[in-house]
Amino acid sequence: MCSGLVAFLCLISVSLTAKVKWVPNTNFNLKLNFKDGRLPCPRQTVVFPESLNGIVSIETKAVVGGFVLPQDGELVFGDGDLQFGSSENSNCTETGNVYFLENSVSSWAQPDVWSSPKFNEATPDAERVPCFDDTVEFPTGSVFTISLPDEQQVVRDIKINGVSYDTRTFIDYVLHQRDQAQQFILNQYQETGIFITNKQCKSRSGCPCQVNVMRIDCSAKICSVPTCIDPIQPVGHCCKICGGVISFDVDQSFDLMTFKELVEAVIEGYGNEDLVYHIGKIENKIQLVVVNKGEYTGTSAEVVNDVNNRMQRHWVQGVKEAAISGSPLYKYGLGGKIFVSMFFAVVLVMGGVYAYYYKLPEIRLPIDIAGRPGMLSRYQRRTDSVVSLTRRDSVITTRSGISTAFRNPMYDSKRGRVVVEATADD
Incomplete structure (x- = not known):
């Protein structure tokens, strides 16, 4: 292993x-050879490494603000034309330094x-x-x-x-x-x-x-942050990705084209042109990887789950493993925001109810009854009459046979109350 x-x-x-x-190519006119992945603007200064192990070739016209040359290295001018200073026809207005990266030696693998x-x-x-x-x-x-x-x-x-x-x-x-x-x-x-x-x-x-x-x-691979919950890492991938993977053992009777047709039929059934797949083989093991071309939406994981359910049993001659990534982060974040919002909304409502009934002080207002000024000795935010939602002797029987009852939590308030009872006339 x-x-x-x-x-x-x-x-x-x-x-x-x-x-x-x-x-890999140390040609000066390639975007990949610059730190920010862009060619320098006419007003920018190109900074080379202190030492160049290989040759940097300038094959086409280049317009830069200046060069900071290496202490040791070689620049070769082919058919290119090097010009210093800004160009009137250039739409690039950035200034400052831009750094040339020399990938001097790369490996086949x-x-x-x-x-x-x-x-x-x-x-x-x-x-x-x-x-x-x-x-x-x-x-x-x-x-x-x-x-x-x-x-x-x-x-x-x-x-x-x-x-x-x-x-x-x-x-x-x-x-x-x-x-x-x-x-x-x-x-x-x-x-x-x-x-x-x-x-x-x-x-x-x-x-x-x-x-x-x-x-x-x-270690030479730069991995981007996956945009899903629980990303997967298929065999051979340097980075974790969002999507789905199936791997299983096969023998010489396995028909690769039939399996490929199944995968393509499932993808076509989803009507999504934003999906790509790859089928790989090592020794007697097949691996299918399905991902979204652009932003991960979860469809690639659904496709792998569907393929896994439709696979014929006789195709697999040993262990079959399948894994899919979770929901997209933007959906997960939205659910979290909704939960937090609902939580605080409930807290605010309950706090308001509590303050409304128990914490607000009594308010005295001047009134004029029958033309005589006076004071309303008590004004409360709620009536002193409390209605019991169920009588003390009423019960609710669940399917499990356990008896339970529901009582109004305000029924036993220390303040005075009026009990409204049901009568035969009701």
Whole structure:
């Protein structure tokens, strides 16, 4: 089992052929390389780290207020044009410093270093890697340093600056690389750890993304705060999420396509286009994760619960586990506000009743009865007549046979009272 500070890439995906691109790039004109995730404004000063381990490339026009250069490092100007000072046509008016972040060395198995159309919000971090039937692409003009995997990974093709490589030519490229802007670091065994071949999946129960399991360092992942009560953490996710998950053991007779059709039918039945799902496989275990694309509404949890109830028993060959997150925080907060409001409203009403009957002093008012001035000796907020809601001898019998009675709590008031009794004429 995988555990400890280093999170695992334990779940391997049911793979579909796709293009997977390498993301890290020290190009100056990329938003991700700045601390606030935005390119600098013409009036802002760009502050570089004290030391740059790699090369920072300026490929397109850049307009900044100024540079605070590193003590040690290298900036390369390609076809880009660097201009200092504000631009009259710029709509950006922010000032101050903006910080350039150098991601000098990244790992093949690091979170969020790959992008692909097949990835969505439900895809675990452990499965956001190239699979055995994927084409790996390192974009033209990108600047990076990558540590190659320790465990051998199988891919369909590797393209570097638009040129395809097989296993032999890729090894030769890494060993004799001349492009200083793009550096590949051999693994601890002094190998590339990459095997390039055209492999096909022929199992009806699906194939794992990679046979050899890698590890992902989740300490490099920035997790957002879940917007639900009791968030879940599916296998392979570095962060807790809102939604639902089902995992179960299968054998070779399991039909992955039939299960996928069930999931899609349930989602379509909810009529919600704001749902995405991911089906992954490790060894003989299938995992389904369903989440909302945007704000969590609870629908994804309902879908997982529905799928769990509709699954056929013979699909599961061992243990089946399902988990769903709770209500959205905004609904939970609304319920709490209503409860607090009602509580204080009840307290205020009861306090008002108590003060009305027992705490207010007697009020004496001058009156004129039959033209003679005088004083009303007693004026109270309530009448001195108290009506007993039930007689002392009346009882209410419950279904359990226990006798009980209800009496007006004001019946035994110390003040005078008039008892109104029922008569035969009533």
